[in-house]
Each structure stands twice: as C-alpha cells, then as structure tokens.
Amino acid sequence: MQWMFLLEQVVNGLVLGGYYLLIALGLSLIFSVGGVVNLAHGAFYALGAYVSLEIGKRLGFISAVALSPVVVGALGILFERFILRRFYTADPILSLLVTFGLAMVAEQMIRIIWGAAPLPASIPQELKGAIIIGDFLFSRYRLTLLAIVIVVLAAIWLLLHKTSFGRVVRAGIQRPDMVAALGIRLQPYMTTIVALGVGTAALGGALFAPITIVHPAMGAEIITAAFVVVVIGGLGSFWGVVLAAILVGVVRGVTIHFLPPAGEPSMYVLMFLVLLLRPRGLLGERIEKFE
Amino acid sequence: MTRIDRRQVLKTGAAFAGGSVLGFPAIGRAQANVIKIGHLTPLTGFLGALGGYAQLGVKMAEEEINKAGGVLGRPLEVMSEDSVNPATASTKAQRMLEQNGATMLLGEINSASAKTIMQVAARNKRLFMSIGARSDVLRGKDCNRYTFHVDIPVTVMVNAAGQALLREGLVKGKRIFSITSDYLFGHDLAKAAKNFYVANGGNQVGDELVATDATDFSPYLLKIRQAKPDLVSTNLGGNQVTNFVKQYAEFGLPFPIAGFNLNTADAWAAGEGNLSGIWPTVWHHDLDIPSSKTFVTDFTKKFGKPPENHAWIEYVTLKIMAQAMTETKSTETDALIAYFEKEPQFDLLKARKGYFRSWDHQLMQEAYPFTVKPKGQAKDQWDFLKLGSAVPAADQPLEVLAPTKEQSECKM
Structure with a gap:
C-alpha cells in the first residue's frame, strides 16, 4: 500500500509541475533571448490573477482565463517597448534593479487598485470535486489545468521549432550577431517573446486564482520557485524547463510524503545538487554570450 | 517689497508637518507636544492582509481620538510601519523608541515578531501592547512586565x-x-x-x-x-x-x-x-451589540468594507490606551503598568467588558x-x-x- 501512496504523490507532482512550468517558461525564454533576468515576472502572474477576476465578474470563467493573458500580454509589449529594451546590452545589474523596482511598483499598484485584503475566487461549479481513477484521487480542476498547460506547451514548442519566427528566435539565442549580419532585426522578435512570456505567467495567475489566495504579494511568492525551475532546467533549453518543473513538483510531493517540514526547502536542495553536478543546469546549452 | 502672506507661512508649515509623517521623522521630533506611538504590523508576507486591516483600525481610532481633542490635550500620532519579519520588527521597534520619539509601542500579529518586540520593550523599559499575536508562550514562559496581550491566546x-x-x-x-x-x-x-x-x-x-x-x-x-x-x-x-x-x-x-x-x-x-x-x-462584525454596530457602520462608511477582527482589536486597543493615559494623566510606563495591573474594566464593543489579568497581562474577554x-x-x-x-x-x-x-x- 505504501508504494501506492508514494506513486500517488509522484503523479500529483507531475500535475503540480504544470503550475511551475507556466511561470518558469516565460522567464526562461526572456532570459535566453534578451539576457534579461525579469524579476517583474511574478508581478505579471499576480496581474493575470487580478485581471482574470475582473473579467470573470463580467464575462465568466472561460473568458477570464482566455482574455487575461491577452490583456497582460499587451502590458508586456509596453513593458518591453519602453523599459526592458533599454537594458539588453547594459550591465545585467541594471536590468535586475529596474525589474526588481518594477515588481515593487506593480505590487503597490495592485494594493492601490484592488486593496491589500485578498480577493475571493472560486472554481466554477462544473470543475469542482475530485475524480478517482484506480486508487488515485485527482482534482477535476487540476486535470483541466494540466490539459491547458499541455496545449500551451505544444503551441509554444511548435512556434519555436516549426516556424520561421522560431528559427530566428533560436538563432538569436545562440548568435545574435550572426542574425544581425543577415539583416534581421531581433527587436520585434523580442517584443513577441516578452508578450508571450508574461502572457503565460498571466495564464498561470488566472488558472491558479481559484485554488490559491489572491493577494498583492502573490507574485513575490512564486518568483523564487520559478527561478529555481529555470536554473535547474538550464538556460536556452525548452525541455530543460519542462523537465525541471516536473522534477520540482515530484520531489516536493515525495519529500512531503516522508518529511513534511522539508517540503518547501526540497527544491533548493535539488537546485544545489543539480548545480554541483551540472553547472549549466540539466539540459542547459552552452550560450556564448553568457559565458 | 513683498509682504509674506501669513497664510502662505501656515501652508508651508502644514506641508512640513505632513512631510514629517511621511518621511522626515527628525523634523517631526521638534513638536514635543504630540504623543507618539510606534505601531508595527506585517503589511507584506503571509499575514499582510490581516496587517492591512490592523492599520485601518488603529488609524480610525487615532482620528476619532484626535477629533475629540486628543489625550491630555495633546494630539496622538501613530507611526505605522510594516514589521516585515522578527529581525526587522525588532530593529524598527528600537529605532522608533530611540530616534522617532515613540513613548510606547503597539501592534503586531506575527507571534515570532511580537516576541522580538517584547524584548526591545523590556530592554528600553517601555510599554508594548502586543495586539494580535496569539502564542501562549508570549504570555507564558516569555512574558515580561512591559508587555500586555490583547488578543486571545491559543x-x-x-x-x-x-x-x-x-x-x-x-x-x-x-x-x-x-x-x-x-x-x-x-x-x-x-x-x-x-x-x-x-x-x-x-x-x-x-x-x-x-x-x-x-x-x-x-x-x-x-x-x-x-x-x-x-x-x-x-x-x-x-x-x-x-x-x-x-x-x-x-x-x-x-x-x-x-x-x-x-x-x-x-x-x-x-x-x-x-x-x-x-x-x-475573537470578534465578528455582525455581533449584535449597539457599540459594535456603530463601529462597524462608521468603519464601513469610511473604508467601503466591513472591519475584520484585526481592525476591531487595534481600534479598541488604541481606545484603551487613550483611556489609560487620560485616567493616569500620564504617558509614563510605570504609571500605565500600575494602572492596568489594578485590573480596570474596558469596553471592548462586546456584551461583557474586559480587563488585563495582573499576573500575566492577558486581556480577559469573550x-x-x-x-x-x-x-x-x-x-x-x-x-x-x-x-x-x-x-x-x-x-x-x-x-x-x-x-x-x-x-x-x-x-x-
């Protein structure tokens, strides 16, 4: 029986991995292409949650989940156009400072607009409750969430690997100078990547609003975990982030099974071990501009 | 020749006074008449939402007291800050007493932070009203004579x-x-x-x-x-x-x-x-007590939402402090402690009044x-x-x- 319980935790960890993935993937893309560590990423996650609640009040849950990433993605375009763009070639410490500052401004803005008290949010009636498959218990809502994550993941993978857009982006990650020499401006690509990245973070916020507390600092809570996933996965690697997100989810679940107080620190131990053995992360590529 | 408009001077003065609340504590110190109270509560982190309500409650009591003429004819000034975590709470508490001229401290929800502020209060021999922290140990093993506990213990x-x-x-x-x-x-x-x-x-x-x-x-x-x-x-x-x-x-x-x-x-x-x-x-806004209902109506009118239990408890605590200072005609720590230890009764907007037990400084209430x-x-x-x-x-x-x-x- 014991191993069944353990297996249940592993399966649950896979589902949870989807959650980490939504936030970490955009963070990794923005860093890989622009070389900018976006500390404001969590703020877009929080905005995604708040905007989805506003839309949800008027148009319902499905519209909220669909439109919130679009609205926040549009904010992402402004963010890239007017702020981030100035820092691609600057000293990394500057982009760290500016995005960190922006995260604080965003959190305070949320506090001013929506108040410091957390907002209530519920799962739509038809997605409530659990499904029991074999001996395993799954939350109906989380299974839906996992399906959405898989669709989003597939779409981003196809975009990056099967389109000319993706070819330019991937070339831009490795050799931005060569891309420039071929007469291609990377700037519009970067704008799209940022919009896409913060859009997926917003989707994470919209999807998680019904099952976690929606409050101004929710972005700051998730950003550290997202970084851990990116670092474990390795920069520039799509599958690295996927693998890392799943691994973090599973390791956390299994740790809680055996030693509950170590649940939250487990991901940091995992990061430590991965960095000891593979300093570039699990599937990290050698990227010349970062060496 | 330009005549300096008296109104202009007043306005500039007011602007400075406003500035002192916001960011220039050193200038504010020149105003010796004000009774300053250091207030710490978590505004960020996992207790931040509760701290937000706590701040509204204490501010509302401050306004009401000042509108009614202050305490001992002096205005109250509550300096409220985010306590962040136990280490920062202790640093800020020390700074409020030492540099900002606070006569006493109040606030907190996080029991671990309250514990460090209690130590600061004892070291400086100043009063600390620990309002929202509920750990038994704070009023048990870790109790000290400078700290009073308002919220119910676990x-x-x-x-x-x-x-x-x-x-x-x-x-x-x-x-x-x-x-x-x-x-x-x-x-x-x-x-x-x-x-x-x-x-x-x-x-x-x-x-x-x-x-x-x-x-x-x-x-x-x-x-x-x-x-x-x-x-x-x-x-x-x-x-x-x-x-x-x-x-x-x-x-x-x-x-x-x-x-x-x-x-x-x-x-x-x-x-x-x-x-x-x-x-x-410890309290809920639909409690059927006239004084409680008045508080809920006023709070809701002011902030557009009903008060949470941390707003209520901060509100009554500052009122208790005002009553204590008025009745002892003092802001001195020893006089206030002696007053509370006589176990006077306080209105808590509940059916029964409450009092601080003299031997562990815990407020007894429903x-x-x-x-x-x-x-x-x-x-x-x-x-x-x-x-x-x-x-x-x-x-x-x-x-x-x-x-x-x-x-x-x-x-x-």
Missing part, C-alpha cells in the same frame, strides 16, 4: 472551538489528523490542540508541519485522504488557512474540518462555498465559535460566517477558558 482559541467540537461529538474516540504551520505560533497552537484532544479522548493519527510560504497543499491533501481521519484539524496561520480550505474544497475530501485559528479576512478570501467546519474567533452558513444564505461576500454564542457563558467567569496561574509559566 489555549482560549482551542477551548472556544473545542467546546463546539465536543458538542458535535467529533473528538471522543475519533481519529484526528492535524496540519500545523511551521513557526512559533503554529507549534504553540498544535501543542494546545494536542492537549485538548488528549484530555478529551481524541486520537491524533497524524500531525504534519507546513512551511509558512507554502501555497500548494495537494501533497498534504493526499496524505489526509490516505489516513482517512474522522476529523481534519488545522493549526495554520494567515494565507495558509485560505489556501488550505480552498484546496480542501477543490479536492472535495469528505472528512469534517475544524481549526483553531481563522481570521475573518482569511475566511472572506476563501470565498463562499469553499469554507466549512468549526472555528473560533470569544466565539463559528460555523459556516449554508450556501445561499449569505447577504453579501462578507456574510457567510455563523457566529455561535459567546464563550465563556454569561454566568461563568471570563477566565475559565484561559490557562490558570498554576498552568502558566509566566514569572514577572
């Missing part, structure tokens, strides 16, 4: 909800699975809960610790399902409670749930339909168990708790639910 919370659990037959001979917040308050609460269950024939089949920054509870929910308990008992704090009850509803587990700590703001954040079970509280209204009965988004009758009952002394002098480790 033993009272456990007993308040516990009486209701006993009535429902959810304790004796039942299998109980506990989940506990992994910090000072949670451990303290878990200890009190365990004592209660052991004393009443409950059988604790699990007790799991959760980090305060955990947002996902799914692995814990799976373990609860595997344990198949008769009762799930939570000793969580702040955001954790909301996250837990939301996800408990998400997974649709069938076991009844109870908890020994739930602040109203955390319940509101869960949303209707997600919360169930039996919980304790508490209430509550359950959740059936779906569809809530009038608005703030109205889904169903308050039980006050404990202790009207014919019992207020002290029956609190630790006795023999049980307490407090030595002042």
